[in-house]
Amino acid sequence: MGYKYLDKERGSFQEIIPSSPSPRLRIMTTMSSSASSSHIDLTHHLSTETRLRKANPMKAIWRLTRRKADMISLANGDPHFTLYPIKKVQFEVASVDDKIVDPVQSWRGAGASAPSQSFTTTTHNGALPLKAAMQYSAGAGLPDTQRVATELTDYYHSPPNHVVTLTLGNGDGVAKCFRLLGEPGDHFLADEFSFSSLTNAPLSHGINWVPVKIDKGGLIPEDLERILSTWDEERQGRRPHVLYTVPCGQNPTGCTLSVERRKQIYALAQRYDFIIIEDDPYYYLQYDSMETEEDEDEPFKFMPSFLSMDVDGRVMRVDSLSKVMAPGMRLGWITSNALFHDALVTLVDSSTHHPHAFGQIFLTEMLSSSGWKLSGFDRWVRSLRKEYQRRRDYFLRLFYQEVARTGFASTNAPEAGMFVWMRIHLEKHPRFRADLQRTDGSQAKTNTEELMEELFERILDGGVVVMPASIFMTPGDSSKPEDNSSPVQDRLNYLRLTFAGEEDSMQLGLSKLGQTLKEFFADSKDD
């Protein structure tokens, strides 16, 4: 039941025996995947650069060379595996044995004696032996790694008909989606506050952002619809055809989109023909609401993703291991329709080439029968989810006590992620002004921006680092203002805080923050 696998970069062949063939398995090679798509035609969403990008010319030759089973290759500059100076790679990892009730707690608490197990890979043995893993390989990822990532995605999302392309982590995945779809001059949609490390990326290749308003439930479908339904292509250029969003524990606001909103947004995507880039690094870090008593008998239900409802193939889901394994992994994947997958692989072949072996070895070993298996991964992330929920609860209790009690700030309890979006009640500040007539071209009606800068400086002087909302403001296309009635500059009265850190930092940091707030709101004379 093996199949031949073509090394796409330099063209060697390897025989692959799937270790656990599954009826749900949908591994596709670059060269055959488009054929099986049953999605609607979305070719027009690809950028000109993407459409011009030709597959590696050497692929044409490699394809020809499959005519016989026992071909002798004098073709490729592949170093022989006996010349790799590595013969064993071993990772000591947490045990997720069934007998351990809470794997994350056991791992953290017990120090050197914490129950552990090993993932061991040698030249010829392991879920992904070094002989194959360390050679040139496929842009989409090694077939076995692509398979385990597909099985994992199927388990949590059961997408209608999709293909997995490995990435070098979340940032790489999102940037590749932008490059794939973004035509210079295009407008993309995003939450009005978003993670600027990523929304910064496509600006230099001519993408403009259109910020969509948010409330405590995240992106507001009605505002999205307003933008799209009133879009004037003559005046504003091509209607936005891409939405970038973080549906769970959004960065920076911590918001999570409800199922209802997700459905509304997906329906808008269908009506107005846009692609949803679902960037979901906090998917596994979803929490019970603060009020609900957790039912230990009932396993926690993760929110359905955009991918899970994607009948058209218009969702590109970006998965990351940074928050549940470690950021240094730099390995994730994009799940998309087969057409976009093919285009992604051609982009990979023209940029980063195939993903690194060590990460693929780790991931494949972890999810294989000799490692944690998918069930063990699920135990780990559910245990981790509880750990972060405890941190959130700890943080919020402190927050109410040290900060909210001042009356000058408040927040909502986030249902996912790592962040608390703290609203500053600037309207209580003696120097707050709400009805400014600007002469400097700004549309802001308040002095929110100036006061928040002042507050941020004071917090820094107090020895605490937080993130100001201004840094997350999605850069709109100022030449084409959309809605002057409610400029985002008047909604900068927020700070992003994290509960991912240590208890000591939270305690000291929030205490200082409360103190600074009191001083700031008292000190009306300060100029």
Added chain:
Amino acid sequence: MGYKYLDKERGSFQEIIPSSPSPRLRIMTTMSSSASSSHIDLTHHLSTETRLRKANPMKAIWRLTRRKADMISLANGDPHFTLYPIKKVQFEVASVDDKIVDPVQSWRGAGASAPSQSFTTTTHNGALPLKAAMQYSAGAGLPDTQRVATELTDYYHSPPNHVVTLTLGNGDGVAKCFRLLGEPGDHFLADEFSFSSLTNAPLSHGINWVPVKIDKGGLIPEDLERILSTWDEERQGRRPHVLYTVPCGQNPTGCTLSVERRKQIYALAQRYDFIIIEDDPYYYLQYDSMETEEDEDEPFKFMPSFLSMDVDGRVMRVDSLSKVMAPGMRLGWITSNALFHDALVTLVDSSTHHPHAFGQIFLTEMLSSSGWKLSGFDRWVRSLRKEYQRRRDYFLRLFYQEVARTGFASTNAPEAGMFVWMRIHLEKHPRFRADLQRTDGSQAKTNTEELMEELFERILDGGVVVMPASIFMTPGDSSKPEDNSSPVQDRLNYLRLTFAGEEDSMQLGLSKLGQTLKEFFADSKDD
């Protein structure tokens, strides 16, 4: 003597104690490197996209947060290191102990009992402890990894004044250089036969190639000068400002540029103001000539690189570990002037983000005092160099016996790399035509292309895979033909063979190849 190190992606600080401070150490952070450059101003070589690309906006905040030593951070979504499920990573690698005369032979020959050593990294111990390595980190690479790569580059190349930026392997490095410098519509220079997996990459963003003629010594400086001195900007657009070349064991021709040619080319780069992308994966695989008896007392002298002579800062050298460690490493680096380094880091921050931890751990551990050290790496690559030289010699002996003796093919002994460029003596073929008057628009005067296609098919039918020259033909800008007197189509009578494979494959493959050649040259009736 430690220094604070700023996590550039998400902004955490780490204290770094360099393990072996060196007077030659030139580690620079993204934010301070340009200041120290003494190179000439080369800003005009950066593409518009590169110049428009803004640094990650969050960096502005992180800079502000250094005002105190003991800041409490509530800022970043960094998972706490106690939540990484990994506490130890161990690599079993070849021993390069002084007592082992030939480390590669000892490693290959002895199977399970081959002398080995371990690189071991734990949460808090090792050259790059997991606590720091697995966290978000710097786009240029972790400081310690950047340091060892700098030391290695200094050791072999002693560049006048340069900075190292880590890459995700050779392909990623080259593609990033193209993206950094390439303006849509630009013309770049390359050997007329080049590695199409890489030269394919920038075509889709509007780069045109200008092929430079080669002979058995590689790229011909006089042809390069002809192109540049006769360039008509009015008719042809901006004069080429980038040369992409593989100076050692060029892929596909196996040619190595002599020191004299390197100097001539560098002088042309200065006179005509172009940048040299020195892609040098085969640097360590340089060989004695076939005639010279190796002098065991005198260590082999590596050819001086373009980087080593780069007083202006106009060389971007791309280093790779694929050929001396393993392709799956996917970790290398670019050495460039500080301005280009800064621009590269901003490109990294907008695309792939920081390099993967496992590869950085391996490289840092390997080159540190607990690993091989630089001296051990040097022992390994010199031993590997000899191993490939043996393979080359074995291959060539077989080639002369099985192929050259037919009188229908010949080759030069490559002085580096993995490839043999086999010339087919097509002029001896009964159906060869040398003075065609084409009606199909082709400039070719011979039927070389057609006959080579036929031969390639026959070789495949014979069960051998080789690479035809046509696949490596650098795609010229056909709308602006440069030199019609000698079209490259008449020089397609070459095949690329590799000696990187196993002896059995070489034996059987070359025997079959000789047989096919004899049949092909005999069979004049075949249509």
